[in-house]
Amino acid sequence: MAGTSCVKCPLRNRSLFTPFTDEELEFMQSFKTGEMTVEPGTTLLLEGSNSPQLLTVLNGMGVRYTAMQNGRRQVINFLFPGDFIGLQAGIFGEMKHSVEATTAMTLCVFRRDDLWRLFRQNPARGYDLTWIAAVEEHFLGETISSLGQRDAIQRIAWAFVRIFERLKASGMATAGRVPLPFRQQDLADALGLSLVHTNKTLKVLRLTGLARWSDGELEIGRMAELAEIAMIELEKPQQRPLM
Structure with a gap:
């Protein structure tokens, strides 16, 4: 099999992800069919398509979005290393949103037809997949709460805290900064704000020293205060399964 073996996966030792048992590691090695590397702007999965592949982000970042009838697109959320992509097509037969690479990305590839083999032969991994789907549902609920109950500075503070803590737990923080290569328009879309x-809100956060997002990097000046503005408890991200 081409690419990185599951045994040597660089994400396995990150604190964000639950450790594999030897049995799970052996199964995932057989489940994985290869890797693919894509350039920025590549459409990985297209809304309405019937993709034969399931993917895990090994490195790089992207966005999930849905296309509107007026030609515009609505960013749903962001993709980070360790995220699993394509489950919708595996269940519904087609994608209900599109996935695009924001940066160059490397992705682990699995055959969608093997999804049911995963549930049959390794129920623990099947449970992990269910857990991932449940977390996505929870995050969607939290996002809707933000859209309905938080103002602009609270929404952006919420997004920055969640993203920073996620990337930090993924081992991507350097000198108090994490990479955040998205456009302001992407963030605005995801949070239901105008560009x-x-x-203007990002400028306020920058001038007050709370957070700075520039040149593709996010720096948090005062995390506890930012979390208070976001109306959330500052806590370590819960460990999550890695597919």
Whole structure:
């Protein structure tokens, strides 16, 4: 099999992810069919398509989005290393949203037809997949709460805290910064804000020293205060399964 073996996966030792048992590691090695590397802007999965592949982000970042009838797109959320992609097509037969690479990405590839083999032969891994789906549902609920109950600065503070803590637990923090290569428009879409309002709010956060997002990097100046603005408890991200 081409690419990185599951035994040598660089994500396995990150604190964000639950450890594999020897049995799970052996199964995932047989489940994985290869890797693919894509350039920024590549469409990985297309809304309405019937993709034969399931993917895990090994490195790089991307966005999930849905296309509107007026030609615009709505960013749903962001993709980070360790995220599992394509489950919708595995269950519904087609994708209900699209996935695009924001940066160059490397992804582990699995055959969608093997999904049921995973549930049959390794129920623990099947439970992990269910857990991932449940977390996605929880995050969607938290996002809707933000759209309905948080103002602009609270929404952006919430997003920055969640993203920073996720990437830090993934081993991606360097000198108090994490990579965040998305556009302001992507963040505005995901948080239900206009680009102008987003830009003004980011300026306030920068001038007050709370957070700075520039040149593709996010730096948090005062995390506890930012979490208080976001109306969330500052806590370590829960460990999650790695597919």
